[in-house]
Amino acid sequence: MNQLTYTLQIADNALILGHRISEWCGHGPILEQDIAITNTSLDHLGQARSLYQHAADMFNALPAEEKKTLFVSAALQAKIAKDEKIDEDDLAYLRDGWDFRNVLLTEQPNKDWGYTVVRSFFYDAYNFYFYTELQKSKDTVLAAIAEKSLKEVTYHLRWSSEWMIRLGDGTAESKARMQEAVNHNWAYTGELFEMTTADKEMLAAGMGVDLNAIKTQWQKRVDAVLEEATLSIPANAWMHSGGKEGRHSEHLGYILTELQFMQRAYPDMEW
Amino acid sequence: MTVHSFQEHFDAKIDSEVMIEPRDWMPDDYRKTLIRQISQHAHSEIVGMLPEGNWITRAPSLRRKAVLLAKVQDEGGHGLYLYSAAETLGITRDEMYDQLHTGKAKYSSIFNYPTITWADMGAIGWLVDGAAIMNQVPLCRTSYGPYARAMVRVCKEESFHQRQGFEIMMTLANGTDIQKKMAQDALNRWWWPSIMMFGPNDADSPHTAQSMRWRIKRFTNDELRQKFIDVTVEQAKLIGLTVPDPDLKWNQERGHYDFGPINWDEFWNVVKGNGPCNKERLEARKNAWENGAWVRDAAMAYSEKRKARKENKETKAA
Amino acid sequence: MNQFINKNLYGDYGDKEQATGASGTHNTANEWPLWEVFIRSKAGLDHKHAGSLHAADAKMAVENARDVYTRRMEGVSIWVVESKYVHASDPFEAASMYEPANDKVYRHPTFYNLPDELTHM
Numbered sequence: 113m114n115q116l117t118y119t120l121q122i123a124d125n126a127l128i129l130g131h132r133i134s135e136w137c138g139h140g141p142i143l144e145q146d147i148a149i150t151n152t153s154l155d156h157l158g159q160a161r162s163l164y165q166h167a168a169d170m171f172n173a174l175p176a177e178e179k180k181t182l183f184v185s186a187a188l189q190a191k192i193a194k195d196e197k198i199d200e201d202d203l204a205y206l207r208d209g210w211d212f213r214n215v216l217l218t219e220q221p222n223k224d225w226g227y228t229v230v231r232s233f234f235y236d237a238y239n240f241y242f243y244t245e246l247q248k249s250k251d252t253v254l255a256a257i258a259e260k261s262l263k264e265v266t267y268h269l270r271w272s273s274e275w276m277i278r279l280g281d282g283t284a285e286s287k288a289r290m291q292e293a294v295n296h297n298w299a300y301t302g303e304l305f306e307m308t309t310a311d312k313e314m315l316a317a318g319m320g321v322d323l324n325a326i327k328t329q330w331q332k333r334v335d336a337v338l339e340e341a342t343l344s345i346p347a348n349a350w351m352h353s354g355g356k357e358g359r360h361s362e363h364l365g366y367i368l369t370e371l372q373f374m375q376r377a378y379p380d381m382e383w
Numbered sequence: 384m385t386v387h388s389f390q391e392h393f394d395a396k397i398d399s400e401v402m403i404e405p406r407d408w409m410p411d412d413y414r415k416t417l418i419r420q421i422s423q424h425a426h427s428e429i430v431g432m433l434p435e436g437n438w439i440t441r442a443p444s445l446r447r448k449a450v451l452l453a454k455v456q457d458e459g460g461h462g463l464y465l466y467s468a469a470e471t472l473g474i475t476r477d478e479m480y481d482q483l484h485t486g487k488a489k490y491s492s493i494f495n496y497p498t499i500t501w502a503d504m505g506a507i508g509w510l511v512d513g514a515a516i517m518n519q520v521p522l523c524r525t526s527y528g529p530y531a532r533a534m535v536r537v538c539k540e541e542s543f544h545q546r547q548g549f550e551i552m553m554t555l556a557n558g559t560d561i562q563k564k565m566a567q568d569a570l571n572r573w574w575w576p577s578i579m580m581f582g583p584n585d586a587d588s589p590h591t592a593q594s595m596r597w598r599i600k601r602f603t604n605d606e607l608r609q610k611f612i613d614v615t616v617e618q619a620k621l622i623g624l625t626v627p628d629p630d631l632k633w634n635q636e637r638g639h640y641d642f643g644p645i646n647w648d649e650f651w652n653v654v655k656g657n658g659p660c661n662k663e664r665l666e667a668r669k670n671a672w673e674n675g676a677w678v679r680d681a682a683m684a685y686s687e688k689r690k691a692r693k694e695n696k697e698t699k700a701a
Numbered sequence: 702m703n704q705f706i707n708k709n710l711y712g713d714y715g716d717k718e719q720a721t722g723a724s725g726t727h728n729t730a731n732e733w734p735l736w737e738v739f740i741r742s743k744a745g746l747d748h749k750h751a752g753s754l755h756a757a758d759a760k761m762a763v764e765n766a767r768d769v770y771t772r773r774m775e776g777v778s779i780w781v782v783e784s785k786y787v788h789a790s791d792p793f794e795a796a797s798m799y800e801p802a803n804d805k806v807y808r809h810p811t812f813y814n815l816p817d818e819l820t821h822m
Binding site for chain 2: 131134137139140141143145147158161200201204278281285289373381
């Protein structure tokens with residue numbers, strides 16, 4: 113069960129961030145970057161799919177009684193009551209907000225290119241160290257997904273780091289915008305390293321990642337890039353949290369409204 | 384060489400199907416025609432990202448979402464290849480954008496129609512990309528080298544676009560009643576605009592002849608339109624959808640489908656800016672460009688700063 | 702020579718007033734420079750011209766090339782060069798540059814008549 117929750121935590125991060133980034137498609141600041149950022153969105157989406165498939169397999173293998181206790185969504189409960197198998201789409205489209213375990217950072221709005229870059233940078237740096245460690249997981253499926261994803265994430269981190277520096281050390285306007293974006297998104301970085309029950313249990317079982325250990329590496333990387341970007345970490349140390357436990361910002365509701373519209377309006381159909 | 388002999392040399396090349404390359408001499412009007420055609424084509428690709436882009440966040444399954452995202456991204460790529468081809472003729476991409484944003488340049492009017500349901504993703508892929516492919520395949524042999532090479536790349540990538548669209552339509556047509564209705568509704572709305580994509584009848588477009596002479600264009604509008612109708616009607620039958628044209632009938636003698644009159648009044652109105660989404664599309668493009676200005680400026684400023692720092696270091700070292 | 706061709710791809714978009722390029726009405730001074738992209742499709746092959754793109758600097762040009770020109774596994778190595786640094790031969794001198802090679806067939810292996818029995822050559 114912890115293994116399932118843990119997998120969903122990772123999958124939901126990938127889906128929600130990928131969704132946010134996909135909103136840029138067709139609206140980027142220059143054609144080359146429109147194409148580049150869409151590649152990243154596709155990477156996140158691909159990772160989400162692999163992880164949801166893994167989660168669905170684990171779910172389908174659970175005893176019937178246990179299945180009923182996991183998700184609140186009525187649509188999903190109806191499927192479970194009929195003893196139907198669930199798949200990647202059921203997990204993405206039929207759970208409600210409180211079943212989603214993504215960190216609040218990933219659901220923050222795009223706002224502008226600067227906010228998008230900062231959000232990605234904080235997350236990519238985390239994701240890089242996270243997947244590096246997850247490659248050692250005793251859950252061989254997770255380890256395999258981590259190995260494949262790490263190649264993509266390495267490139268994401270390079271992309272977002274370079275944009276941090278370019279815009280931080282660009283013009284006076286870009287610097288001001290970037291500092292504002294850092295100030296906003298910073299308050300959502302603490303949650304990345306919070307250990308939920310699933311995190312702790314998976315770590316103990318040799319399948320999860322020690323988030324406290326990667327926090328040091330993350331901090332080092334962030335400091336180095338911010339310094340080169342001539343940006344600073346805000347003085348306000350307050351950190352928001354709740355996403356990993358299913359308590360989300362208002363933003364997630366709107367994301368799910370769009371994301372799940374078709375499956376909710378036209379249930380039980382093949383697309 | 385005199386202009387006269389330049390012209391003869393150019394004509395001889397065209398006649399013997401030798402491609403014209405950027406640094407070759409070419410008549411002024413040939414250059415202008417190409418700039419206009421290629422930039423219109425490029426604008427169509429990037430404006431074309433918008434109607435489908437609408438549904439990226441609402442795609443009904445993760446697989447469909449990934450496919451749609453990749454497809455819309457490809458369109459951006461195609462726009463990029465085409466802008467690059469036009470740039471070899473002595474116009475910059477910024478200038479072309481300026482023409483688009485100020486309404487001087489046009490793009491395919493099909494993208495001024497709204498995407499109302501998911502089935503529109505199917506209809507666009509099947510019909511709009513289908514019509515585009517009819518136009519584009521002959522362009523791979525167009526007389527201007529960079530344009531032809533861009534089109535080869537575009538056509539190679541485009542092949543999955545129509546297939547994914549047809550697959551969406553087929554799935555809907557084989558689905559529940561409401562899905563069938565959705566598919567038929569999309570076909571009803573997109574059929575005629577797709578037919579119009581080929582442009583006015585040959586009789587009403589006296590300049591096709593010059594483009595054909597220069598081998599920029601290889602088939603007339605009516606030839607391509609007929610070809611499109613002939614193949615698409617059969618595809619619609621295959622999935623049990625009805626083409627919304629009561630006059631549609633196989634003509635044994637011609638070996639083609641006869642079809643009903645096209646509403647050119649609607650076509651010209653959409654071209655003029657009275658289509659359902661003209662304003663939204665142009666505004667979306669302008670917004671993207673204007674909101675991105677600080678990003679582009681900052682990247683240039685950073686690049687110059689870095690260059691200066693490097694030079695500074697080198698001078699000090701020396 | 703004042704023919705206007707107002708209709709080509711996808712029919713006539715009614716753009717008779719569209720500027721014809723290099724109009725100078727728009728400030729393009731800040732436009733990212735243009736780069737030529739060369740891609741090695743697999744190890745052992747030459748880099749081949751793939752197209753061009755805009756980028757603020759060389760690093761970004763390589764990355765943009767990766768995102769734009771290798772989305773379908775088209776490459777294993779990328780070269781970029783800023784377009785303004787490409788030196789090209791003059792097409793008007795094509796005759797003197799390339800035609801002299803036309804009568805030097807002896808440079809090609811098929812010029813030589815050798816018996817069919819001869820192998821390993």
